[in-house]
Amino acid sequence: MNLRRVKAVAKKEMIQILRDWRSLGMAIAMPLLLLILFGYALTLDVDQVATVVLDRDRTQVSADFVSRFGRSRYFNIREHVSTYEALQRMIDSGKAQMGLVIPYDFSEKINKGEEIPVQVILDGSDSNTATIILGYVEGLVQIYALDLSRTPQYRVYSHPVKRSLPLVDLQTRVWFNAELESKNYIIPGLIAVIMMVIAALLTSLTIAREWERGSMEQLISTPIKNMELIVGKLLPYFFIGLLDVSLSVAMGQFVFQVPLRGNLLLLFGSSAIFLVGALGLGFLLSVVTRSQLLASQLAMVVTFLPAFLLSGFMYSISNMPKAIQVLTYLIPARYFVTILKGIYLKGIGPKVIVAEGVFLVLFSLGVIAISNRKFKKKLV
Amino acid sequence: MWERVYHILLKEFLQVLRDPRMKAVIFVTPIIQLLVFGYAVTTDVKNIATAVYDLDRTPQSRELLSRFFASGYFRPQEYVSQVTRILELMDKSTVSAAIQVNKGFAAKLAAHEKAAIQMIVDGTDSNTATVVMSYAAKIIKHYNEDLIAEAIGLPQGVLPGKGIDLKSRAWFNINLESRMFYVPGVVALIGMLITLMLTSMAVVREREIGTLEQLMVTPMRPVELILGKTLPFALIGFFDVALITAVAVLWFKVPIEGSLLLLFFATGLFLMSTLGTGLFISTISSTQQQAMMSTFFFYFPAVLLSGFMFPIANMPVVVQWITYLNPLRYFLVIIRGLFLKGVGAEILWPQMIALGVLGSFVLTLSSIRFSKRLE
Numbered sequence: 011m012n013l014r015r016v017k018a019v020a021k022k023e024m025i026q027i028l029r030d031w032r033s034l035g036m037a038i039a040m041p042l043l044l045l046i047l048f049g050y051a052l053t054l055d056v057d058q059v060a061t062v063v064l065d066r067d068r069t070q071v072s073a074d075f076v077s078r079f080g081r082s083r084y085f086n087i088r089e090h091v092s093t094y095e096a097l098q099r100m101i102d103s104g105k106a107q108m109g110l111v112i113p114y115d116f117s118e119k120i121n122k123g124e125e126i127p128v129q130v131i132l133d134g135s136d137s138n139t140a141t142i143i144l145g146y147v148e149g150l151v152q153i154y155a156l157d158l159s160r161t162p163q164y165r166v167y168s169h170p171v172k173r174s175l176p177l178v179d180l181q182t183r184v185w186f187n188a189e190l191e192s193k194n195y196i197i198p199g200l201i202a203v204i205m206m207v208i209a210a211l212l213t214s215l216t217i218a219r220e221w222e223r224g225s226m227e228q229l230i231s232t233p234i235k236n237m238e239l240i241v242g243k244l245l246p247y248f249f250i251g252l253l254d255v256s257l258s259v260a261m262g263q264f265v266f267q268v269p270l271r272g273n274l275l276l277l278f279g280s281s282a283i284f285l286v287g288a289l290g291l292g293f294l295l296s297v298v299t300r301s302q303l304l305a306s307q308l309a310m311v312v313t314f315l316p317a318f319l320l321s322g323f324m325y326s327i328s329n330m331p332k333a334i335q336v337l338t339y340l341i342p343a344r345y346f347v348t349i350l351k352g353i354y355l356k357g358i359g360p361k362v363i364v365a366e367g368v369f370l371v372l373f374s375l376g377v378i379a380i381s382n383r384k385f386k387k388k389l390v
Numbered sequence: 391m392w393e394r395v396y397h398i399l400l401k402e403f404l405q406v407l408r409d410p411r412m413k414a415v416i417f418v419t420p421i422i423q424l425l426v427f428g429y430a431v432t433t434d435v436k437n438i439a440t441a442v443y444d445l446d447r448t449p450q451s452r453e454l455l456s457r458f459f460a461s462g463y464f465r466p467q468e469y470v471s472q473v474t475r476i477l478e479l480m481d482k483s484t485v486s487a488a489i490q491v492n493k494g495f496a497a498k499l500a501a502h503e504k505a506a507i508q509m510i511v512d513g514t515d516s517n518t519a520t521v522v523m524s525y526a527a528k529i530i531k532h533y534n535e536d537l538i539a540e541a542i543g544l545p546q547g548v549l550p551g552k553g554i555d556l557k558s559r560a561w562f563n564i565n566l567e568s569r570m571f572y573v574p575g576v577v578a579l580i581g582m583l584i585t586l587m588l589t590s591m592a593v594v595r596e597r598e599i600g601t602l603e604q605l606m607v608t609p610m611r612p613v614e615l616i617l618g619k620t621l622p623f624a625l626i627g628f629f630d631v632a633l634i635t636a637v638a639v640l641w642f643k644v645p646i647e648g649s650l651l652l653l654f655f656a657t658g659l660f661l662m663s664t665l666g667t668g669l670f671i672s673t674i675s676s677t678q679q680q681a682m683m684s685t686f687f688f689y690f691p692a693v694l695l696s697g698f699m700f701p702i703a704n705m706p707v708v709v710q711w712i713t714y715l716n717p718l719r720y721f722l723v724i725i726r727g728l729f730l731k732g733v734g735a736e737i738l739w740p741q742m743i744a745l746g747v748l749g750s751f752v753l754t755l756s757s758i759r760f761s762k763r764l765e
Binding site: 033 | 437
């Protein structure tokens with residue numbers, strides 16, 4: 011490998027990048043925009059559930075029960091309706107996510123100490139939100155039942171045995187992310203997704219562009235070797251990628267206060283390895299397709315979606331069907347996401363992530379080797 | 391006029407479909423994407439790999455543990471004999487929960503004392519952790535109820551008068567499967583990406599290769615060129631939406647409760663804004679790289695701010711205002727309403743009007759810009 015020729019290619023590529031300041035600007039602004047969105051705007055935490063109430067009892071007792079929902083920060087009572095149809099319309103149109111139906115004999119049954127059926131209707135379209143809302147409702151009803159059990163009507167609960175009842179007390183502890191904040195696991199994973207997409211999108215055009223514009227013929231007529239071209243072409247993008255990583259890490263640290271428990275050096279080392287693979291993948295697509303439109307479409311499909319969906323970034327892999335789980339082993343972002351989350355939240359050292367690291371190295375070497383073989387300095 | 395439009399339409403189709411690989415990108419990858427999406431994107435938490443640390447080893451402790459595993463939510467991954475092993479398994483993400491039953495569990499229950507069990511949850515994924523904890527709390531609650539019933543001398547499961555008997559029903563998605571929620575959304579996402587990308591790059595490619603000048607010396611008027619450059623991609627967009635809708639209904643068995651006709655009408659309204667945006671991007675880009683980066687710069691935030699994954703109601707108010715400019719936001723409400731709720735135009739009309747207004751505005755604006763750039 012002749013370093014002078016590598017330098018020449020890198021320099022030419024760098025000039026080309028700097029001339030197109032808009033693309034460069036977007037490559038740098040994109041990670042920042044995404045981090046800001048995920049840090050401030052996007053959350054899966056559910057609160058202020060829009061609730062519609064149909065109180066058929068209309069007594070002090072039922073009003074007290076409803077007001078418990080109103081006072082909780084998880085619910086936001088939007089409207090009291092008087093017919094079931096009105097409640098249905100609210101949920102149909104998406105104005106309410108939950109409907110609470112209190113029967114005619116609510117207070118009567120409470121006074122008699124009987125069991126009262128209360129109906130909760132959820133908009134199940136978003137199953138995740140619905141499950142969480144149901145958990146809130148159950149918790150609230152449990153507290154209400156506890157208060158009821160202190161009233162004379164519900165004597166069964168003040169049964170003499172109860173005072174000495176054996177009970178299991180569940181003590182839960184959360185490790186690694188004790189505050190259960192979604193940003194703490196989203197942001198480390200997001201770095202991997204951004205890297206993968208930006209790196210592959212940028213490089214997917216480099217070779218295809220030369221073919222389409224006809225400058226490839228000039229390149230072929232030079233004495234440059236394959237590896238020199240690959241290294242020279244990827245080098246500038248490698249530095250853009252590293253700049254993106256540094257910006258993301260700095261923002262995670264100073265803006266979002268995501269705890270970084272592990273080693274910074276390990277973080278950058280693994281990022282560099284991953285970056286080579288991602289850049290190589292884009293380069294390979296460019297070599298194989300020779301068309302910018304096709305290369306960018308493919309880059310989108312083979313990098314963005316898998317990195318976003320199959321890497322465990324947001325959707326945990328263990329919940330997926332077995333066949334898809336097997337598929338995720340082919341996604342390099344999966345390993346990098348594991349490494350990043352481990353370094354950030356668990357503070358793990360190099361020993362725990364040896365397997366992931368080895369795979370990333372293999373992947374990076376693999377794509378570069380294939381690119382080297384596939385790229386032919388011939389006009390065919 | 392229509393003859394010239396027809397010719398450029400024909401040329402555009404020829405150019406896109408000449409390359410068999412491009413054909414695959416247009417017709418095969420949407421299906422693959424839907425399949426992967428449909429199976430991979432699930433927020434349903436089941437079969438949580440759990441480490442068990444049973445120090446008591448009595449029939450009672452085993453009975454309690456078996457309740458965890460019989461629930462279907464937890465799956466015993468490993469029975470450990472040291473606390474450090476739990477840490478090790480958690481570090482490697484082999485397990486995401488651990489249950490510890492202390493020595494003397496059964497004895498304490500027999501002595502009518504409070505017996506504690508510990509649960510450790512990996513909070514890395516905070517959402518899953520919340521769900522895991524609520525499952526555990528529910529299992530313990532039932533266990534306690536049965537203990538009380540036993541102590542009072544009632545058969546299990548018939549403890550009377552909890553006061554409130556909560557009857558919950560989930561509408562539109564009775565089994566609360568997340569797939570039903572995501573698959574209709576994917577139809578919108580894929581239709582958007584394909585049309586956006588193809589339109590924005592089609593014009594820029596001509597400019598970059600230099601064939602745009604040849605087009606300009608023909609007697610073709612800007613309007614004809616715009617029609618010729620957007621109609622083929624509109625057709626491809628329609629075709630893709632139909633294709634993935636078919637896969638969603640036939641393969642994933644997502645019910646389509648509403649009217650198909652309305653779905654196609656709404657798709658038309660939606661494509662107006664995606665084609666318009668694509669055209670707009672083509673007017674501000676001089677290379678395909680710029681066009682692609684701009685497309686991505688628009689597409690990614692549009693997906694995130696559409697309510698596809700993250701509920702809009704949870705966003706800060708300022709960001710919620712921004713989402714009103716996002717065509718995907720309206721189309722998602724329409725497509726989910728049609729698929730899952732089976733509602734019709736009487737409920738979805740505000741979204742349709744919004745899409746129509748947004749679409750005509752973007753399309754007009756970019757057409758004007760486009761014509762100006764040609765002159």
